[in-house]
Amino acid sequence: MKALKSVIKKKVYFTFLMCCLIVFDTIIVGCLFLGVWALERLAKLLGIHSWGFFVTISHISEIGLIVLYVIFVIMSIIISVVFLKEEITKMIEEV
Numbered sequence: 001m002k003a004l005k006s007v008i009k010k011k012v013y014f015t016f017l018m019c020c021l022i023v024f025d026t027i028i029v030g031c032l033f034l035g036v037w038a039l040e041r042l043a044k045l046l047g048i049h050s051w052g053f054f055v056t057i058s059h060i061s062e063i064g065l066i067v068l069y070v071i072f073v074i075m076s077i078i079i080s081v082v083f084l085k086e087e088i089t090k091m092i093e094e095v
Helices: 002-046 052-094
Strands: none
Touching: 002 052
């Protein structure tokens, strides 16, 4: 019974850790998106939004931020799974 409580506690901790990492990643990338959006608005205000170079850089940065978010989420999942694997191994050795 004690081992079952331990497994449930570890799974809850793992889920909480996973959610916190994904929320943290979302906040980071969201702030970066907000910065890109502010720069685009500033460029329109200054009248340089039609420059081909600026438009290209803007699209590349948006695609880059999406890729960065996906990488962050995958990295968080891998880190969490590795953490859980070590915990399960320790639990099995205790039993």
